[in-house]
Amino acid sequence: DGLYAGTTRGGLYRTFDGGTWEFAGTPLPGADGRFTNWVRFVTEFRGALYAGIEGEGLFKSPDGLVWESVALRPGTGVRAAAVIGEAFYVGTTSGGEVWRTADGERWERVFEAPALGGRRGYVASIAAAGGMIYAGIDGRVYRTAEGREWEEVGHLTPFTIEALHEFGGSLYAGTALPSRAWVYRARP
Numbered sequence: 001d002g003l004y005a006g007t008t009r010g011g012l013y014r015t016f017d018g019g020t021w022e023f024a025g026t027p028l029p030g031a032d033g034r035f036t037n038w039v040r041f042v043t044e045f046r047g048a049l050y051a052g053i054e055g056e057g058l059f060k061s062p063d064g065l066v067w068e069s070v071a072l073r074p075g076t077g078v079r080a081a082a083v084i085g086e087a088f089y090v091g092t093t094s095g096g097e098v099w100r101t102a103d104g105e106r107w108e109r110v111f112e113a114p115a116l117g118g119r120r121g122y123v124a125s126i127a128a129a130g131g132m133i134y135a136g137i138d139g140r141v142y143r144t145a146e147g148r149e150w151e152e153v154g155h156l157t158p159f160t161i162e163a164l165h166e167f168g169g170s171l172y173a174g175t176a177l178p179s180r181a182w183v184y185r186a187r188p
Contacts, residue, residue, distance in 0.1 A: 006039020027059030027067035045088040052078035082126040091123020129166035136161025
């Protein structure tokens with residue numbers, strides 16, 4: 001019923017008319033004092049709102065005001081999310097993991113990126129294109145048809161793939177590496 005926007009300090013604002021905004025609270029009490037608690041997404045799924053806070057995890061709300069923590073794995077922050085078909089996918093900031101739920105209650109880890117250089121990276125983007133699901137993990141692109149068997153299909157390192165989006169039959173990847181960024185295109 002409204003549009004939500006998140007801040008770098010864990011706060012949420014909402015508007016019902018696109019012009020007047022009100023503070024809607026924070027899923028994470030005490031987050032307003034720490035700059036690292038970026039709200040990376042606010043997504044609706046199955047009648048509830050989900051907010052992903054990069055350093056702190058996933059939160060769920062029935063009304064956008066009262067929030068509860070969603071247990072994925074202790075100490076796991078989140079950064080990417082996408083509703084694809086009948087499922088909701090979330091990517092973590094630790095362990096390069098992708099989690100999925102079909103009902104908003106039961107979550108399963110469906111992917112863990114292979115370690116490169118001693119670390120697994122973080123999932124910064126998730127999207128669907130050409131009947132496949134894609135995840136951008138650091139500078140690597142992985143895909144799956146059904147959400148369980150993943151394969152690496154692209155390598156854009158040293159860039160972080162901040163965004164993936166399907167448009168006009170192509171998959172676009174937006175990357176960032178201070179102080180420059182690039183956009184890549186592939187046909188799925």
